[in-house]
Amino acid sequence: MVTVVDCANLLKDYSSTDFLADRGETAGEGDSRTLVDLLVEQIEFADVVILNKISTATPEQRDAARKIITGLNPDAKLIEADFGQVELKEILGTGRFDFARAETHPLWYKELHGFKDHIPETEEYGIRSFVYRAKKPFDPMKFQAFIDRSWPGVVRAKGFFWLATRPHHVGEISQAGALVRTGKMGLWWTSVPREQWPQDPGFLNMMKPYLDPVWGDRRQEIVFIGADPMDEAKIRAELDACLIDSPVFVPDLWRNLPDPFASWDRKAA
Template sequence: MEDHRADGLLPVTVLAGFLGSGKTTLLNHVLRNAGEHRIAVIVNDMSEVNIDADLIRDADVTRTDETMVELSNGCICCTLREDLLVEVRRLAEAGKFDYILIEGTGIAEPLPIAASFSFKDEEGRSLRDISRLDTMVSVVDAANLLKDFSSQDLLSDRGEVRDDEDQRSLIDLLVDQIEFADVVVINKASEVSADELAEIRKTIKSLNIDAKLIETDFGKVELSEILDTKLYSEAKAATHPLWHKELYSPAEHIPETEEYGIASFVYRARRPFDPEKFYAFTQRKWDGLLRAKGHFWLATRKDWIGLYSVAGTQTKVDQRGFWWASVPRTYWPRQQQFQAMLQRYWTATWGDRRQELVFIGVNLPKEEISAALDACLSGSETGIDAREVAEMRDPFPEWVRHDHAAA
């Protein structure tokens, strides 16, 4: 048997996916076909009774309490993080296993789970000392993905929330789970038509161009596709989303977008948006638009960085922090890297304030979207008159400064 701990670190695969996508079915398939793999399983469930753990026990798989750990009545990406740290460490130090599979709850976001492996306890210990994240897997339900992606439902509408303050939408969760994945398993693929399957591929690739796609039924995947792939990279994980690549690596050519018929472009400008005109723009729906994200600034809120995000039919506008031009220089970082970044974006008129919005979709009306955004611009290249700003109507909700807000 191949030694998966040759580097001394226990490899870990994390399974994410919304309720009904088939995570537990996939997990059972892996366990039934584990062969000589010695796999320990951590199953997380929000309820007091861990239903997924019961389903694994009921399956025709020989398991023992020693190889399966239940983390119930909470989510491992927040309230049960300490429990996750303890259990992974215990399993790694036991020396009995060559792999760990973690099945998150249906509403778990992969990124906080991955971050747990970098977290250091009071003694300075980290899970990275004894284990390594190997693969982040997201399972999607082919029969429902397109419908869910066009939904306006909150997770609370589906009866699934992290706590009483959980206001996430279903699209928020699906996007987070797909954008952070190394592998996306399109489960129940035979339940949709060839055209629908093509749309599903485009939707996933519009969120994460690097993700490896596996189309299957009943969670049947080759173990080598999700175990010991060495696909996960902490540095790369932050740049998985296609919007990030387009916005921050404009020179990078991504030929796969052509294969899937996905087009993208970045809108850039320096002048501020008229808030009423830009608000009207955010209410419009554009044919073929699958994803949009970026930052902007309004003439009436010259200190604030605005965040614009579109996923499916859902549009969000919020504040992200403050432009460095509005922050006293005594608070600016002194690192050379920061100085180089600021110099790249700085102008005498606007400082680092700018509009940068990326749009991704199929058959995007680029010229029409760009013209609509141009029409939102106010002032001139040399500045904007304060009297003009004073007469503007600003329909956006008030932005409140948070302690963690930063430029």
């Protein structure tokens, strides 16, 4: 799959909060995606990215575009071009595309699933990444305040979290550019009756590392990808400050904490 990116405008578009409808570029009625959603989908899934209009971009624009693309998808072959002029052998009949492998292209996926090896391309463009992990729940007001702050240098963040007020549900967070989205992802396995768990040995072995005697599989696990001036130590400290300081699982004490997040069907929470 080949994606063509406008080098001169990528940084501006990646920082946009426009919906596709604002640009007249929806895929049809009901398409509520933003411009950033479309950019991220196309870049993360591609196996070849053509960085077009390279000569019309400033050095700063070229550097930012390379960092964004590499931060989203280090596996993609990056080709720089003008007027879309690329040798056909670079994009036709390459045999590069594989649907299953494409789902593992994003750097956040590699980090979150623990199989990111040494990737020279990310080092070449100054891209760094880390995973924030914690067992304790977030105080909703403090975590919302963290989300509302700017994260200088962060290109992409993706992962899941749990709020003290919602002990049964997995929260999902996704950031790209200027947009941060959160929502309900599903139930923690700890909140599902054991008799309803899959019983195959593979699943049970997979779950063992995540089953804490206090918290079950509830946890914070968020990938951050970026370049200077991304400050890993500061982000970790700010997230640590969002955690509820409790050594035990006592959801009844947390249920009435102020919670600014949109409803996740609170009756079930």
